[in-house]
Amino acid sequence: MMEHVPISHVLIVTSAMFFIGAYGFLTRRNLVTMLIGVELMLNAVNINFVIFDRYLFPNQIEGHFFALFIIAIAAAEAAVAIAIFINLYRNIRSINVEEVDKMKY
Amino acid sequence: MSLNELMIMRHELVLVAAVLALLIIEIGMPEERKQKINVFAAIIAATVTIIGFLPADTGMLFGGMYSTDPLRMLMKNILNIGVFLIILQSVNWLRQDLYKDRSSEFYLLTFSSLIGVSYMISAGHFLMFYLGLELTTIPIAALASYEQFKSKSAEAGIKLILSSAFSSAILLFGISILYAANGDLYFESFQLSDSLINVLGFIFFFSGLAFKISVVPFHLWTADVYEGSPTNVTSYLSVISKGSSVFILTIVLFTLFRVIQPLWEDVLYATAILTMTIGNLFAIRQQNLKRFLAFSSIAQAGFIMLGIINGTSLGMTTVIYFVVIYVFSNLAAFGVLQTVGHASGKLTMDDYNGLYKTNPQLSLVMMLALFSLAGIPPLAGFFGKFFLFTAVAEKGYYTLLLIAVVNTVISLYYYLLVVKAMFINANENPIASFKSDYSMRISLVICVAGILITGFYSPVFEYIKYLCETF
Incomplete structure (x- = not known):
């Protein structure tokens, strides 16, 4: 039952997810893993929206809708990102960030 | 809902129709006549721009x-005018053999992105705002990697899509916090409660938008993406993408976050100083002109912040007026870069030595554009900056004003470096004379006319002022 789980616990989980995702995005060296980091951040936001609807505003469904739209957009973003990764791989035979350094001043 | 009511959404509907028309034309056109699509796209863009100016009802x-x-x-x-100019500038570039079979993709993605821009500006709900923002960026990331055989282009695409995904995740986290604190997402009824968590939400929200405007702690992607993308995509990024984000930031700060004005003034104060200074200092040492304009556009974003800080209708007027001038000046500069780059493949400052001897008209256009960006008196850029400074002075932030003026002087130095290269420096082996194509010339003439007219013709400013006062 949801009464047994206070909202603070859920918020700790989502905040942790968000910042783990951010940490992963900033430290990982593989482009696909970086994308996974971003997805983790977006999913943290999704849980946030759903949880706020459930606990704080039980009469509203705006949060649920927002989460659905975020899922769809994240899929579109991942599709474009992976298409570009493939294009990069064809060009330089690698998807390591360290090798994506043609432009430096 | 009647058809008349739906026509309130005219800008977006016309664009959707344009995208569909382009798709149908692309499918129906025989292979050997694919070149004609460039003409169609330019006509469609002109139509969209003109229809936008027709009077229309307003409402929700x-x-x-x-x-x-x-x-x-x-x-x-x-922004429609900006896109029209960019499309005129792209025609010749898209005619080369490598891209001529898929030039329609370029137009489709540009128009899709413009739909996103329109919806973002007209958003009345955080969800619409977010959808518009994403629709603006995702097609542009695809366009940034348009040159599929150049690894630089793919790099630019990757850097753009990853940093924009990261920034929109931050923005969404901010929106979710704001939702928790206020229980409402409609702009119309949104009431900021005095709970302290709103500050956290606002900071996240602002950071997400600041990525798009490339305000200084969030500017790191800018130079690389601008350098790697094809030049007309770069001009889209620096003019349309940035301009639309500035507009929506102004609207949101002035309506939703009016209650916490002291907070966002402080945030903007700090970021404006950082953005102007760092943008300018890095611009000095650039050799590649696309990188140079990238840092110059970061610095210009800092100047735009000055107008927003004012917080009254005067501030909003100056911001919009400055963006109008920025559109014309920046597009003129990028247009010259593009036509020279397309004709000779050269992009660095040294290559531009002695350009005046071989291509006097292009050098003149470039000079006017750079002078306008720097803010030299007879040109529109001067008035834009002058009004921004007035807005800051009216607020009483004299330290900020002083820093801004010092930054203008620094920027004058590096803009003049390019002008000096073109007009004074000698060169054994300058870029050969060439004739640019007609559509590029038309767009450059419009840009130059814009640079000259928006400064001298005061009704432009008066009109924007009137609209901002009634907003």
Whole structure:
């Protein structure tokens, strides 16, 4: 039952997810893993929206809708990102960030 | 809902129709006549721009999800003109053998992105705002990696899509916090409670938008993406993408976050100083002109912040007026870069030595554009900057004003470096004379006319002022 789980616990989980995702995005060296980091951040936001609807505003469904739209957009973003990764791989035979350094001043 | 009501959404509907028309033309056109699509696209862009200027009703649609008023229409019209100019500039580049089979993709993605821009500006709900923002960026990331055989282009695409995904995740986290604190996402009824968590939400929200405007701690992607993308995509990024984000930031700060004005003034104060200074200092040491304009556009974003800090209708007027001038000046500069780059493949400052001897007209256009960006008196850029400074002075932030003026002087130095290279420096082996194509010339003439007219013709400023006062 949801009464047994206070909202603070859920918020700790989502905040942790968000910042783990951010940490992963900033430290990982593989482009696909970086994308996974971003997805983790977006999913943290999704849980946030759903949880706020459930606990704080039980009469509203705006949060649920927002989460659905975020899922769809994240899929579109991942599709474009992976298409570009493939294009990069064809060009330089690698998807390591360290090798994506043609432009430096 | 009657058809008349739906026509409030005219800008977006026309664009959707344009995208569909382009798709159908692309499918139906025989292979050997594919070149004609460039002409169609330019005509469609012109039509979209003109239809945008027709008078129309204002109001809200879909229960407040979409709202429009004369000011937002003006913003959309400014950006429509920008896209029209960019399309004129792209025609010759898209005619080369490598891209001519898929030139329609370029137009489709550009128009899709413009739909996103329009919806973002007209958003009446955080969801619409977010959808518009994403629709603006995702097609542009695909366009940034348009040159599929150049690894630089793919790099630019990757850097753009990853950093924009990261920034929109931050923005969404901010929106979710704001939702928790206020229980409402409609702009119309949104009431900021005095709970302290709103500050956290606002900071996240602002950081997400600051990525798009490339305000200084969030500017790291800018130079690389601008350098790697094809030049007309770069001009789209620096003019349309940045301009639309500035517009929506202004609207949101002035309406939703009006209650916490002291907070966002402080945030903007700090970021404006950082943005102007770092943008300028890095611009000095650039050799590649696309990188140079990238840092110059970061610095210009800092100047735009000055107008927003004012917080009154005067501040909003100066911001919009400055963006109008920025559109014309920046597009003129990028147009010259593009036509020279396309004819000779050269992009660095040293290559431009002695350009005046071989291509006097292009050098003159470039000079006017750079002078306008720097803010030299007879040109529009001067008035834009002058009004921004007035807005800051009226608020009483004299330290900030002083820093801004010092930064203008620094920027004058590096803009003049390019002018000096073109006019004074000798060169054994200058870029050969060439004739640019007609569409590029038309767009450059419009840009130059814009640079000259918006400064001298005061009704432009008066009109924007009137709209901002009634907003």
